[in-house]
Amino acid sequence: MESELFEIPYQAGVCYEHNKGLILPEKVPYIGMGSSYFAALVLRYQGMKIYPEIASEYFNYLEKVRQFEKAVLISQSGESSETLWCADRFEQFVPIVNDLRSPLANHPAADVAVDLCAGRERFSSTKTYINSLTVLFLGHGIDPQPALEYNQLYFPSFKARGEEWGQLTFRLLKKRKYKGFYILGAGPNLGTAMQAAQVLTEATKLPFIGMSLAQYDHGVKEAAGRSVVFVINPVGEQGERTAKLIEKIALAGGLCIELKETGLPEKLSPFATIMPFFFMAAWLRRKLKIKEPFVVGGKVTRVTS
Template sequence: MKTDDESRHPPYIVDIRSQPDALQALLDAGWPQECTRLLESLGSFERIVLTGVGSSLQGMYPAYLRLAAAGLPVWWEDTGELLEHDHGSITPDTLVWVTSQSGESAEVAELLDRLAGRPTVLATTNDLDSTLAQAANAVMPLHCGAEHTVGTKSYLNTLVAVGVAVEAALGAGVPDSILHAPEALDTYLGGWDDQLGSISDSVPDASLVVLGRGPSIASARTAGLIIKEAARRPAEGMSVPQFRHGPLEMADDGLVALLFAGSDRDRALNDVMRHDLVATGAHCVWIDAIGSSPTVIETPALTAPIARQVAEILPIQLLTVVLAERIGAEPGKFQRIAKITRTL
């Protein structure tokens, strides 16, 4: 039986609004001992390869940066590229950490078939009966429940599941900010109509780029993905340095640049980009947990590592709703693709 929320809203919006509950379910369930034991031995592997496709891959990016900063031999690779062009990076002594919401994506299934049990496989997935879960040495469930269209709950829970697991592997516990995140998300989404109105006022119709630095690159790239998926609108997500090395040339009054403020160490450099964009006449929208003006979109009040990326994606999800409704489309409704991609 459908709930009142499911009856009144498209499935994509139901998924967005149910993210606080999905995250709380993950936190309540905790991390399986088999995963904890495996991650405690990260230093024993010749290398660590993090892989996935789409938002599953992007959700692992902050954890990749954390592992790299700790001096571990870590790769972060699109599963499709890993299959065809970078398979030499997997050795018998590699930990292959695969994330896939369904556990059935074509690239993931093919990779598992080719690996044939040679390296150790750690799975992060929402389906414990999936091909991925059944082939893995250890499984980290996402606990996000059914997801209908574009990745929302699964992306957010991937950020937290993988991020917290890496922190634990490096000797840290669950950050307090993550424990408070479901409440902060719920408060933010509780102002649904006001948030949509503010975002709509801040983002005019124009060419879109989404920019970030460090862990917020995950937010920028996922934004570029889901704006195309959920709103059928061209958008590109990239790092601030990559944008400066060329694409900045196209900045003018026909460009909207969504710029994540980022962490304390990145904020000053990102602010330089903001001023440079404004100087070209581009419409630069600063995405941050603080501040309120026509050129600032507020996120939930979460600013610690891992939690910041959880907060950053929510206004982007709401933006996809705004953009879809502007063209009279149902946000997040697939017409040409399906929830699970089964073709290489």
Template sequence: MNFYLKDILSQAQELKKAMDHYQSRASLEKLRKIAQLKPQKVVFSGMGSSHFCAIGASIHLKQHGIENEVISTGELLHYESEILKEDTLLVLISQSGESVEIVRLIEKLPKNITVVAITNKIPSTLSERGDFVFDIHVSQEKSVTTRTYLGSTILVQIIAETLRQGDTSKVFEELKETVQNMSEYLKSYEKHMDELRLFMKEMQYLCLMGRGYALETVRSGSLFMREVLRFPALDFDCAEFRHGPMEMVQSDFHAIVLAPSGKTQELNINMANDIAQKKGKVVLITDKKADTNSLDRMANVLVIRLPVIEERFSSILQIVPIQLLANGLAEERNIPVGEFRWGSKVMEIE
């Protein structure tokens, strides 16, 4: 078994351990203090999956009227740092705590900016600058991120709920249930991986799409596909896909459409159906209560049914089939799974 697959299979166990740490007395005290800040604006920033992991938390805050945005640290460093004011809460996310953009932003960051640091390495440049430091608290990975990405996702969701109302007890319960669902799904990982691999074996490029909270998985999943399979993986908002990119669809077109429970589930299922009607091949990742009768008998559609969970936590579970697909196809194509050719785990060059 390659190290990337081992990392995938370890995620549920590692996240259960990590969440116990997130509920420690010291962590809860930090959350209590963050709840008292009442910032005028929250900015989430990171690079790669550490950037995308905050999309769901950002949407949740916006739905409750809390002004915030998610910005890549590279853009924040060179073009948008002027938005950082004394009443801004800056949430910086970096698994290593040493990504070059994070380090250079910290060098120019005024001391009166309050920083929440989320990292898997303490001490690090990021942890030393953080006013509130949260350890992702999972084992280090060798290459393409798995559990550190999901640990970051969970932490930003917890921090978002803290900023919204202070009480995180219900969120911890829901997150633990989500991770338990992941554990159950991974018990049959060979079956799931083979099903996905066989269905998508001819794929030469991939389009991932969804709406709302699923965009976190769309962005991160596309990144992981590009890293592991070393081929183009495009990420789309489903609504935007109709405005032009639908012209790409033909018999050699391959897509993953995400349709978790929520206000746009039916729209996303309709998107999968429209692609299939135009002869494209679609993996539809949805839940067990979704109405997919129009798709279940189509040879060019594979429906993946996950447990029903709250939409804002769906990205934690949705990413797992995508990880398994990437691993299965990489193995079949004799690509060294999870190994970087041109990059590194910690980027030191802009």
């Protein structure tokens, strides 16, 4: 897994150069599962006029409404079943994929596919997630190059921080001093929190929960005692509320780990805030001696409708 993380700066640069000038449509659904959906959430809470949808829920509950004739469908493999089901429901869609030979990219209703250029990815969606952000930002007129350069410059720091968090988490696991692990984000970093939780769960086979900081404040904080709570808190709109919530968690007996990313503006921070969690996942996976990246299922989820 770690070897794939070290490919992120180069592959992100390839993706950036390949997709410069990209224009993606507004006021249409952006449909995906897992990491693909989380990347779209990042853009939505930038104030972009897009409608992120979970592919399975859109297909089963919303497609009969027929509000849209066009969409953007995101599937890093280009093979996710639910996203492919949705493809049949639009007259035309833009596919965002990491495999131009995939069924989604070659669907009869597909426009010219957007190539994520992430290279082969065997483990969790890390390279493809960063590159999904890259094409979505480019496609909506936000230049991500400062964030990509920042990531390359501070790559060793991300690794060190992630491994530090991994060591702390491992000690708590050995002592059985935990009830749960929560990762909280706000605005564009809601997608970060959910992506971090998914990657950590996949890597460790332990339950990590990613959610909105405000949603956690509405009841879930009652589980703060003996919980580890990671708070993504770049300089942003909810800074004051975040500080107060951190105090509450500490008073309840929980361990709060705060990630402050002040080197980038909030709108670009998701490129950086996810990185320590990737390295944390890789460190824990190695320490827990987990050999196979996916056991219960595969990297690509295929089901029948």
